[in-house]
Amino acid sequence: MKSISKLLIVIAAFGGTPSMAANDDSPFLIDKREFKKQYKTIALSPVDAVAALKLPDSVARMIEEEVTRHLQKRGYTVLPSSVLGGIRAAMESQIGGVDDPATGEVDPTKYQAVKTHAFRELWFQHQFDAIATIGIDVLNTRFEKDRAEWDGAKQKIENKGRNRGYTGDIVVTSVSIAVFDSTNKLKYQNYGGLEVLQTRVDAQLVPIPAENFFSDEKRVRKAAQIAMDPI
């Protein structure tokens, strides 16, 4: 129940977020040929998702595998997220953790210090050209006749009850990929539709339990592929 409440908060917070990819002509913010010319080594940051999604490590690894495979296939050298993760962990330890001992909450100044130094250290050690951040976005999308279509994905909405063919807005997830250059300028951003987070019971949309998210491996891998495809 607690996780459903959290999810509802997430849904409420992200429900209005539009799918940016749908409106963009190109995910590249630089000429594609220039992108390929300028960026040879791409570092990955760990897959990021809001806690309420309860992203399993195995799914995070699966998404990173797809991203890595795609980049390598296109001739890029990839630094796995474990490299950055290792640097971050070491730095957190050097400053005694990023939590405020008094409150137990994350101390934003310590967090920022680790984040900033970790990126700089990653470059110092590996001289990467760009960094790709991978995330799971929660957003609202339109569904028609119990079918949702967003960010290159399609999914039938499961329904219980007699009536069929509803139309409305529904909460879904997408894999997001953003590539930044060494000055932190965004150079590529794209999304791959992952899955619907609600089912329909008559006219009501009901959240799917978080435990059931990411259960379709094909959908997960496909979402990462869609997000990466233009590169």
Added chain:
Amino acid sequence: MKKLTVLLAAVFLFVQTAQAAKVNPAYEVKKLPEVEEESSLWESASKHEMRLRNSGTVFHNRHVEEYMESLAERMLGGSLDHLGINLDFVLVAEPTLSGWAYPYGTIGIHTGLLVRMDNEAQFGSILAHEISHFLQRHTYLEMLDGDRQSALGKGLGFLASVAAARETGTFDKGLMDFTGELWTNLSTSGYSKKNEYVADEEGLELMARAGLSINESIPAFQALAENEVYGAGDPRKLWSSHPRLEDRIRNLEKEIKRTSRKKGYVAGEVPDSDIYYRGIAPVFLINAKLDINELQFRRARESLTRYVEVNPDDAEAHYLIGETYRRQNPAGPDFSSSLSAYERALAVDSSYADAHKEIGMAYRIQRENDKAAAAFERYLELAGDAPDAGIIRGYLEGLR
């Protein structure tokens, strides 16, 4: 001939509308607001201003406000004394270029606009334009002319709302909404073309009265196009990229010619940039930090360079110049520009800890370990409790 006919038709239309509205300029009426309708407009606008002032984006600096007040005073003389109205200013820390007028004379200005102006005359042209909107009571006129749905331009509260949203993380539609739909319409659509042109014309007269060169209004308005750099897809982009800006500049050029042929016209001066830079100096520093956050390193550096021209002893400004070089080219291999700037910061204030740290970081990348270690040691002496002190200690151990 066809153009002349169109122009005459436009002038006729303007006169008709203005007469229909029967709204006299502020300096021709005995009191303001004149009627209850206008009072409620002022009240609503005032609420908007208060919300903006409480949004955390407003930059308070008496020195800058006094400078703007003195410039406005030169334009207005005592023409509003009988109304008991003193112009006020609200400076919004926002790197885009925008200005707007509340119906009771408070002028809103983004720091980004102030720093892009090269001299007092250029800033004066924008200020005069906004003051003219107030003098001509354009907000009230727009309210009376409620049927009009201008599709031109962008300004007023919308940009103020964007500024507030940057700080608060939420776009407060309430900031755009008063007296029914009016604020929203003005915010998203700007004033009517007619009222903008009236403000252009009167603005030039105010500039001339203040002894400022009216020709400088052209580069000032051209600078508004620089909003483009703040991102594709940003709604603020519309303010600059809309063809209307080009129309406005063309109109200004015509008005400049017309004004300069008027009897008694005396060509104003292009004041030294130095006077202006001194007047708004603190804004350069504030806006440079905003530009750095927007990854606009060159623009930030330009502002900081102007700032240190009049404040050479500000260590933070020199340090930030170094940061613009470093962040623009973090991989080097040439760190000479950033290092010189950090050294200048330390020449002003040898206890400026962050400059020591960045010097250490630059030398570490260049494998000049002794110099890096010395700089890190000094940093830790000065800022041993800094959140990243443990990380720096880690670097130091690695260097030994």
